[in-house]
Amino acid sequence: METLELTQEEQFQARIDEDIRIEPKDWMPEAYRKTLIRQISQHAHSELVGMLPEGNWITRAPSLKRKSILLAKVQDEAGHGLYLYSAAETLGASRDQMLADLHSGKAKYSSIFNYPTLSWADMGTIGWLVDGAAILNQVPLCRTSYGPYARAMVRVCKEESFHQRQGFEIMQTLCEGAPEQKAMAQEALNRWWWPTLMMFGPKDADSPNTEQSMKWRIKRFTNDELRQKFVDMMVPQAEFLGLTVPDDKLQWNEAKQGYDFGDVDWAEFWDVVKGNGPCSRERLQARTDAWEQGAWVREAALAHAAKRKQRAEAA
Amino acid sequence: MYASTQSIALPDVAPEVRQHLFEYVLQLADTSLILAHRLSEWCGHGPILEQDLAMANISLDLLGEARSYYQYAAELEGRGRTEDDLAYLRSAVEYRNPLLVEQPNGDFAQTIVRQFLYDCFHYHLLLQLQASPDRHLAGIAEKSVKEAAYHIKWSAEWIIRLGDGTDESRRRVEAAIASLWRYSGELTTPTPTEQALQAAGFLPDYAAIQQQADTQVARVFEEATLTVPQGVFMQKGGKTGRHSEHLGYLLTELQYMQRAYPGMKW
Amino acid sequence: MTLFKNLDCMSQKEWPLWEVFIRSKQGLDHKHVGSLHAADAEMAVQNARDVYTRRLEGVSIWVVESKHVHASNPDDAAAFYEPANDKVYRHPTFYTVPDSIKHM
Numbered sequence: 001m002e003t004l005e006l007t008q009e010e011q012f013q014a015r016i017d018e019d020i021r022i023e024p025k026d027w028m029p030e031a032y033r034k035t036l037i038r039q040i041s042q043h044a045h046s047e048l049v050g051m052l053p054e055g056n057w058i059t060r061a062p063s064l065k066r067k068s069i070l071l072a073k074v075q076d077e078a079g080h081g082l083y084l085y086s087a088a089e090t091l092g093a094s095r096d097q098m099l100a101d102l103h104s105g106k107a108k109y110s111s112i113f114n115y116p117t118l119s120w121a122d123m124g125t126i127g128w129l130v131d132g133a134a135i136l137n138q139v140p141l142c143r144t145s146y147g148p149y150a151r152a153m154v155r156v157c158k159e160e161s162f163h164q165r166q167g168f169e170i171m172q173t174l175c176e177g178a179p180e181q182k183a184m185a186q187e188a189l190n191r192w193w194w195p196t197l198m199m200f201g202p203k204d205a206d207s208p209n210t211e212q213s214m215k216w217r218i219k220r221f222t223n224d225e226l227r228q229k230f231v232d233m234m235v236p237q238a239e240f241l242g243l244t245v246p247d248d249k250l251q252w253n254e255a256k257q258g259y260d261f262g263d264v265d266w267a268e269f270w271d272v273v274k275g276n277g278p279c280s281r282e283r284l285q286a287r288t289d290a291w292e293q294g295a296w297v298r299e300a301a302l303a304h305a306a307k308r309k310q311r312a313e314a315a
Numbered sequence: 316m317y318a319s320t321q322s323i324a325l326p327d328v329a330p331e332v333r334q335h336l337f338e339y340v341l342q343l344a345d346t347s348l349i350l351a352h353r354l355s356e357w358c359g360h361g362p363i364l365e366q367d368l369a370m371a372n373i374s375l376d377l378l379g380e381a382r383s384y385y386q387y388a389a390e391l392e393g394r395g396r397t398e399d400d401l402a403y404l405r406s407a408v409e410y411r412n413p414l415l416v417e418q419p420n421g422d423f424a425q426t427i428v429r430q431f432l433y434d435c436f437h438y439h440l441l442l443q444l445q446a447s448p449d450r451h452l453a454g455i456a457e458k459s460v461k462e463a464a465y466h467i468k469w470s471a472e473w474i475i476r477l478g479d480g481t482d483e484s485r486r487r488v489e490a491a492i493a494s495l496w497r498y499s500g501e502l503t504t505p506t507p508t509e510q511a512l513q514a515a516g517f518l519p520d521y522a523a524i525q526q527q528a529d530t531q532v533a534r535v536f537e538e539a540t541l542t543v544p545q546g547v548f549m550q551k552g553g554k555t556g557r558h559s560e561h562l563g564y565l566l567t568e569l570q571y572m573q574r575a576y577p578g579m580k581w
Numbered sequence: 582m583t584l585f586k587n588l589d590c591m592s593q594k595e596w597p598l599w600e601v602f603i604r605s606k607q608g609l610d611h612k613h614v615g616s617l618h619a620a621d622a623e624m625a626v627q628n629a630r631d632v633y634t635r636r637l638e639g640v641s642i643w644v645v646e647s648k649h650v651h652a653s654n655p656d657d658a659a660a661f662y663e664p665a666n667d668k669v670y671r672h673p674t675f676y677t678v679p680d681s682i683k684h685m
Contacts, residue, residue, distance in 0.1 A: 026655045051359035051367075058355045062572035062581035063399045064348075064385070068378050071355050075371035079632055082364045086616040089598060095618065096595045120572055120581070152615070159636070170581075178579050286360065294362025296487070297423045298596060300480030301620035307479060308621065363596070365617055365628040372631050469627060476620070 016217050021147040024090040032216055033091050035209070036146050038107075039218060040088040041098040045109035047081035048102070049283050053117040054126060062120055069166050070123060076159050083152040090148045103288045105275060112199050114277025121174055121181075121188035127167015129192050129234065133199045135160055136230050140220035149218075168237070175241045182242070189238065190246045197261075198269045200227040232258045323450045325391065328515070335511045336449065337391040339518070341401065342411035342508075342554055344384030348402055349562070350416040350433060351377035352569055354426070362423055369469060373430070376462040383455045390451075403573035407562045414553040415498035417562045424477055424487035428495050431470035431535070435528040436502040438463040443519035452517075471535045478539025485540075492544060500549030503528070509554075597646055599625040601633055604641035611643050619644075 008027055015022065022028055051074050058074060061067035085095045101107035112130055117123070138160065141153040174185040201207055201223040213219035221229075231250075238245050249262035272280065326336065354374035361367035385398035415433055420426045441463050444456035477488040503525040505513060512518040536543050552558065572581070596618040602611035614633050619625035625644040633639065653661060669675045678685050 023655070025652060048364070055359035058358055059352060059568045060571050062403075062576075062579075064378065064382050064402055066581055067355075068375060068382070071358060071371055071375055071378070074358050075368055075375070075635075078359075078364050078367045078371070079635070082368070082617060082632055083615055085364070089616065094595060155615070173580060178576075180576065181579060290360040290362070294423065295594075296481065296483045297362035297366075297477075298620075299594065300484030301476050301624070302594070302596065303484075304476040304480040305621040363618065365619065365632060368635075369628070369631045372635070465630075472623065472627075 013215075016145050016215075019143075019145075019217070021150065022145055023147045031212075032218075035213065035216070036149065036218060037088050037091050037093045037098075039213075040084055040091075040149055040152075041093060041101070042108050042110075044081045044084035044088060044098065045102045045107055046113065047077045047084060049109045049113045049287060051077045051081075052283055052286055053113055053115070053279075054123060056117050057120065057123050060120070061123075066123075066170070073127070073163055073166065076163070080156045080159070083155055084149075087146075087148040087152040091146075099291060103284065103291060105284065108273070110199060111269070111272040111277060112195050114272050114280040114283060115191070115195050116279050118191070119184050119188055121171070121184040122192070124167050124170030124174060124185065125188040125192045127163055127165075128171050128237070129167070129189070129196045130199070131160060131164045131167055132234060133196050133230055135164060136226050136233070137200070143217075143220065145217040171241055171243075175243065185241070186243055189243050193246050194264060194268075195272075197227055197230070197264050198272075200224075200230065202266070202269070228258055231261050235259055323454065325451075326449050326517075332511070332515050332517070333391060335508050335515075336452075336517065337388055338411065338508045339512055340384050340388040340391060340452065342506075344381050344388055344401065345410045345412040346416055347377045347381035347384065349410070349412045349565065350430075351375075351381060352565060353416065353418075353420055354430075356420055357426065370426075373462075373466050373469065376459070376466070380455065380459045380462070383458075387451050387455065399573065403570045407558055407566055408556040410553075410558065410562060410566070411556065412553050412562075413498065413501045414550055414559055415495065415502065417553065417559060417565060418495060418498065419561055421491065421494075422487055424484070424491040425495065427470055427473045427477060428488065428491035430466065431474050432495060432499045432532070433502070434463060434467035434470050435531045436499075436524065438467045439524045439527040439531075440519075443524060446519075447517055449517055467531075471531075474535050474541070475539040478536070478541040488539075488541065492541065496544045496547050497550045500547075501551035501554060504549070504551055506554045596620050597648070599629075599644045600647050600650055601625075601629040602643040602645075603629070603633055603639035605639055607640060611641065614638075616647060622646075 009029055012022075012028060012032075022032075054070065054074050054077075058067065058071050061070050085098060088098060089095060098107065102109070117126070135157065138153055138157055142150055142157055144150045144153065171185055174181040204210060204222045204224045207223055210219060210222055214222070235245060235250065247262045249260065251260050252258075253260045271277070275281075326333070328336070351374045354370050354377070357370045358367060358374075361370060381402070382398055385401045388401060389396050389398060415429060418425070418429055438460065441456045441460035445453050445460060447453045447456070474488065477484040479485075503521040505518075505521055509518055509521070513520060533543055553562075597620075598616055599619055599622075600616050601614050603614045604611045617625065617628050617632055619628045622644060625646075626642055629642045629644055630639075634642070
């Protein structure tokens with residue numbers, strides 16, 4: 001039995017190495033399945049919880065155009081959460097169970113959403129900076145080894161492309177506007193820069209799952225590689241906007257053709273991961289409330305569907 | 316959206332009719348905006364993801380409709396005000412939406428009943444407005460009626476599910492009807508402005524619209540095993556600027572940025 | 582063998598899972614685009630409209646409850662698909678036609 005199992009695992013790895021996608025009914029190591037469920041559901045939870053900080057400004061958006069764009073964007077995030085939950089469901093996880101894990105605090109989601117949105121400039125910063133970071137993480141996932149996840153990510157990335165642009169446009173409008181608008185933009189960047197760098201996860205040396213995930217091609221770049229890419233991409237954009245990146249160690253390194261930059265406050269990172277972010281409680285509470293207060297609605301729809309079915313069968 | 320009707324000349328009418336048209340278009344705009352705003356408050360808090368998406372879609376439709384009306388109203392007024400000036404810089408007593416749409420979301424049943432009562436009116440109004448001699452208004456109605464047809468399908472099905480679902484959903488939807496029914500009469504009670512426009516042939520007769528809406532409500536309530544309330548005293552006032560206390564808070568939020576940072580571009 | 586393994590373990594309170602197929606324009610086939618939850622078929626169609634056609638992706642929607650989709654078993658792949666490998670004579674390129682013959 002054991003040798004047969006080994007062969008299966010080897011065959012599986014060979015398919016991965018050849019870049020042949022794994023599909024729901026294919027044989028897969030249990031650890032691969034579990035890792036994927038964990039990663040995809042975390043990703044879905046991040047979309048779901050990620051609706052809250054931006055949703056916080058839909059009712060206060062400063063123009064009708066911005067209100068429409070922001071609502072459409074937050075709605076997209078609901079859609080992305082849904083695509084991702086669907087992908088995880090093909091692996092035998094139920095959405096209700098994944099949500100229960102979110103609500104109980106067992107499942108994680110991106111720490112960035114545990115920070116508060118305090119000004120309108122936060123909508124620009126989230127779109128430009130946070131979505132920019134998310135896209136770097138997500139584009140490689142369009143080629144991830146698990147078919148349904150990769151397909152969900154293709155859809156997500158296609159839809160995300162307007163998110164970053166609308167964020168940048170908000171920032172540009174602020175930076176070209178009145179002095180208080182520019183100050184609002186700078187203040188938002190000051191608050192979001194470091195938490196955004198944390199989005200790529202712990203340093204490679206402290207990221208125990210990276211190696212296996214790379215081998216399975218669930219992940220295609222390491223945390224540090226992506227973080228470096230992000231800084232190199234964003235610094236010129238901040239310069240274009242006339243904003244200052246809040247890092248006094250930031251410096252172009254000619255030899256590596258990239259920026260050197262300061263170290264993230266890892267103590268803060270782990271605090272937030274452990275649920276002690278400034279809005280961690282509020283975010284989880286909001287999601288739990290929505291779910292619990294919606295229970296009677298979901299039950300009513302099921303009860304009605306059952307009645308209809310019964311009547312149709314009786315007729 | 317609005318661009319398609321922009322090339323159409325403004326209606327060639329007496330100044331007082333034009334003033335009435337301006338006020339009426341503003342009333343339509345305020346109504347769509349306030350309801351869109353209320354629905355958008357659900358975003359991220361709906362009972363299930365799929366319905367979060369549905370409510371955001373309806374909200375976006377209404378926002379688009381509101382913008383078309385505001386842009387047209389600004390044009391009718393001809394004083395250089397923009398859609399945002401009209402939406403963000405008028406006080407509660409200047410707002411012209413009916414009381415129904417400013418009522419708070421409450422639970423999902425309240426939101427559904429508010430939506431369904433409004434959809435029944437909105438859809439039948441738009442059907443008629445398509446034939447208005449005001450080509451701008453007709454153009455906006457033509458686009459919006461397709462959206463409204465979907466809204467009413469959505470809200471009617473939910474009325475049926477909640478009415479004929481569980482004991483709890485029935486209790487909640489009945490409570491929502493009991494609290495919101497009194498705002499339904501205002502929709503088809505014409506204000507002096509609406510009467511003037513009806514007389515000038517720009518607006519349809521509301522009696523016919525009310526009858527169509529009533530028929531639809533009765534049919535859906537029957538399927539939902541719900542009772543249509545009778546002899547309820549009807550509140551009105553929103554369309555003439557006498558609102559419930561809820562609107563002030565809604566506008567405080569809606570207008571916060573424009574009030575705190577006057578005259579800036581966003 | 583149903584499509585996914587989780588369908589039996591879904592709780593009684595969870596709305597059933599549906600597979601969504603969309604025709605992107607007239608003349609094309611419906612294509613699988615993903616899945617969603619809905620209490621009944623009508624809601625599934627509406628949800629599909631709200632979830633999967635926000636950017637003009639479709640002109641027609643099919644939904645089918647996931648539990649009704651039966652799928653082939655990957656273990657049968659060799660038996661199912663490889664026998665077609667050597668039937669080269671099914672393809673027009675297998676045959677040589679003289680250059681002077683047109684319209685064939």
